[in-house]
Amino acid sequence: SQTIHQWPATLVQPVGSPLSLECTVEGTSNPNLYWYRQAAGRGLQLLFYSVGIGQISSEVPQNLSASRPQDRQFILSSKKLLLSDSGFYLCAWSVGFPGEAFFGQGTRLTVV
Amino acid sequence: SQQGEEDPQALSIQEGENATMNCSYKTSINNLQWYRQNSGRGLVHLILIRSNEREKHSGRLRVTLDTSKKSSSLLITASRAADTASYFCATVPSGSRLTFGEGTQLTVNP
Numbered sequence: 001s002q003t004i005h006q007w008p009a010t011l012v013q014p015v016g017s018p019l020s021l022e023c024t025v026e027g028t029s030n031p032n033l034y035w036y037r038q039a040a041g042r043g044l045q046l047l048f049y050s051v052g053i054g055q056i057s058s059e060v061p062q063n064l065s066a067s068r069p070q071d072r073q074f075i076l077s078s079k080k081l082l083l084s085d086s087g088f089y090l091c092a093w094s095v096g097f098p099g100e101a102f103f104g105q106g107t108r109l110t111v112v
Numbered sequence: 113s114q115q116g117e118e119d120p121q122a123l124s125i126q127e128g129e130n131a132t133m134n135c136s137y138k139t140s141i142n143n144l145q146w147y148r149q150n151s152g153r154g155l156v157h158l159i160l161i162r163s164n165e166r167e168k169h170s171g172r173l174r175v176t177l178d179t180s181k182k183s184s185s186l187l188i189t190a191s192r193a194a195d196t197a198s199y200f201c202a203t204v205p206s207g208s209r210l211t212f213g214e215g216t217q218l219t220v221n222p
């Protein structure tokens with residue numbers, strides 16, 4: 001069966017520090033991969049999506065970047081965090097057009 | 113910008129009542145999906161309706177799609193306290209960009 005792993009669950013980082021959030025998928029090949037950010041009580045903002053290794057589409061110009069070094073690994077990074085980077089980050093995968101998406105449990109990032 | 117917009121933003125009902133949430137979108141779609149999110153957790157897929165379908169059922173869920181009005185509705189019948197969550201619609205306006213609306217916060221009071 002397919003599973004998605006996203007870690008860590010919570011993270012507190014100082015302003016100006018780097019960030020690396022990792023997401024891995026098991027049990028499927030060539031998935032579409034997504035990073036979303038969610039502010040409290042709001043909807044999901046699509047940050048990046050990838051349809052294959054090395055293929056990254058950026059939705060919002062910002063302080064973040066994404067990479068897909070392996071087929072089922074998606075990494076969200078920042079060289080220097082800003083206070084405005086705080087939020088709930090969600091990784092997801094889907095196959096096909098896309099069809100149904102499967103989400104990780106999310107990372108609560110607080111930049112202090 | 114968000115592709116889907118849910119209405120209402122918040123809905124509070126009593127157990128046993130039906131809950132209806134609406135979603136409007138802007139561009140043509142291949143399918144529309146509904147998701148549920150419990151507080152502080154990831155989203156869970158509920159149902160997918162294709163552009164050539166008008167209605168779909170899954171247990172206590174009923175989804176309708178009107179492509180001429182670019183709108184969809186999610187009906188939860190005989191609601192339970194455990195249905196309390198945020199509900200989101202999602203569409204793919206282009207490529208593989210799965211985009212979500214702002215969601216409806218549903219509270220079902222026991």
